[in-house]
Amino acid sequence: MRHADQNPDVDQLTLTDVLAALSDPLRVGLVRLLADGEEHNFGDFAVPVAKSTLSHHLKVLNTAGLTWRREEGTRCYIRLRRDDVDARFPDLLDTVLSAADRDDVGGHVTTPGKPAAEC
Amino acid sequence: MRHADQNPDVDQLTLTDVLAALSDPLRVGLVRLLADGEEHNFGDFAVPVAKSTLSHHLKVLNTAGLTWRREEGTRCYIRLRRDDVDARFPDLLDTVLSAADRDDVGGHVTTPGKPAAEC
DNA sequence: TTCGATGTTCGCTGAACATCGAACAACCTA
DNA sequence: TAGGTTGTTCGATGTTCAGCGAACATCGAA
Numbered sequence: 001m002r003h004a005d006q007n008p009d010v011d012q013l014t015l016t017d018v019l020a021a022l023s024d025p026l027r028v029g030l031v032r033l034l035a036d037g038e039e040h041n042f043g044d045f046a047v048p049v050a051k052s053t054l055s056h057h058l059k060v061l062n063t064a065g066l067t068w069r070r071e072e073g074t075r076c077y078i079r080l081r082r083d084d085v086d087a088r089f090p091d092l093l094d095t096v097l098s099a100a101d102r103d104d105v106g107g108h109v110t111t112p113g114k115p116a117a118e119c
Numbered sequence: 120m121r122h123a124d125q126n127p128d129v130d131q132l133t134l135t136d137v138l139a140a141l142s143d144p145l146r147v148g149l150v151r152l153l154a155d156g157e158e159h160n161f162g163d164f165a166v167p168v169a170k171s172t173l174s175h176h177l178k179v180l181n182t183a184g185l186t187w188r189r190e191e192g193t194r195c196y197i198r199l200r201r202d203d204v205d206a207r208f209p210d211l212l213d214t215v216l217s218a219a220d221r222d223d224v225g226g227h228v229t230t231p232g233k234p235a236a237e238c
Numbered sequence: 239t240t241c242g243a244t245g246t247t248c249g250c251t252g253a254a255c256a257t258c259g260a261a262c263a264a265c266c267t268a
Numbered sequence: 269t270a271g272g273t274t275g276t277t278c279g280a281t282g283t284t285c286a287g288c289g290a291a292c293a294t295c296g297a298a
Contacts, residue, residue, distance in 0.1 A: 015218050020142035023135050024286085042245065053287055055246060060285095074244050074295040089218045091210065099134050099208045143256090161275065169258055174276060176256090193265040193274045 006062060006069055010084045013065035018089065021064035022096055027057050029106020031066065031080065035097055039070075039077040046112045125181060125188060129203045132184035137208065140183035141215055146176050148225020150185065150199065154216055158189075158196040165231045 022028055026047060034040060047054055058078060061067045065088075068081045085093050100106065141147055145166060153159060166173055177197060180186045184207075187200045204212050219225065 015215070015222055015224050016142050016144050016147065019138045019215070023139035023142050025135050026286095028135065043243095049286085050288055051245075052247080052289075056286075059246090071245095074293090076245070089214070091214045092218060095208070095210045095214045096134070096138070099211060103134055105134050145256095162273095168256085170275075171259075171277080172257055178276090179255095190275095193263095195275070 008063060008065050010065070010088055013085070013088050015089060017064045018066065018085070018092070021060050021066055024057070024060075025106045026109060027061055027106070028096075028100050029109025030057065030061065031093075032097065032100055032106055033109060033111060034067065034078065034080040035082075037080065037082070039079045041075045041077055044111055046110045048108060127182060127184050129184070129207055132204070132207045134208060136183045137185065137204070137211070140179050140185055143176070143179075144225045145228060146180055146225070147215075147219050148228025149176065149180065151216065151219055151225055152228060152230060153186065153197065153199040154201075156199065156201065158198045160194045160196055163230055165229045167227060 022031065026049065029047070030045060033045065042051065042054065042058075045054060049057075058067070058069075062069055062078075066081055066085060068079050068084075070077045070079075080093075082093060141150065145168065148166070149164060152164065161170065161173065161177075164173060168176075177186070177188075181188055181197075185200060185204060187198045187203075189196045189198075201212060
């Protein structure tokens with residue numbers, strides 16, 4: 001269940017890798033969901049692709065340094081690496097997320113039932 | 120000398136296309152040079168690739184909506200579409216250019232002799 | 239131990255992309 | 269008219285990428 005090179009070091013992040021990771025609508029949709037700051041796992045993403053494809057996209061986000069992942073038993077929890085990305089590329093994530101929200105980029109990425117939370 | 124679909128309309132620009140165009144170090148280098156706001160042509164770019172490759176990259180930037188091009192005789196003048204991009208995706212270009220400057224992304228893209236200008 | 243849930247990895251495919259050199263078109267100039 | 273300059277387009281080549289299903293590993297629960 002482990003990736004070869006997970007959670008790269010902050011100073012290994014490159015601008016072009018981050019931009020490449022964000023140049024796919026599905027991945028932008030994932031990042032928008034992750035932008036709540038919470039930890040998520042696969043079940044939290046309702047995407048119109050096979051689970052192997054979802055795994056691939058989440059791996060791209062992780063190796064680009066956009067997400068942090070942590071394993072617990074058979075689940076892996078994923079969270080946006082906002083502070084690290086902000087430290088490395090100030091304002092980039094905010095700017096992209098704002099634009100993505102305005103245009104609803106990756107809007108086909110939703111959450112399933114998600115029981116209204118806050119309880 | 121004409122491209123099929125040049126200078127796309129402002130509201131045709133998509134976030135992911137722009138980010139994809141900016142996910143290549145060479146193209147980021149070109150954009151950094153273009154960030155002076157001036158018009159440039161091929162001769163202004165000293166890049167370590169064949170001229171057909173340079174043509175390709177400039178076309179990618181143009182179809183993504185990042186540059187404006189204008190033909191005059193046998194030369195084509197290229198300029199950054201900063202106002203349009205800013206209108207469509209506020210702060211994005213500034214943010215990316217700042218990060219690119221800090222990391223010197225695309226630093227291998229330079230200007231040749233460039234006779235000190237301002238005369 | 240057996241089953242279900244959760245993700246990863248492994249081929250595999252078709253599409254897209256970066257790169258080159260060569261050929262071409264358009265224009266300017268001598 | 270003959271060259272030279274400027275940039276585009278056209279194969280060709282090799283790489284990367286998105287996508288799938290199938291197989292696998294791991295864990296918790298029955």
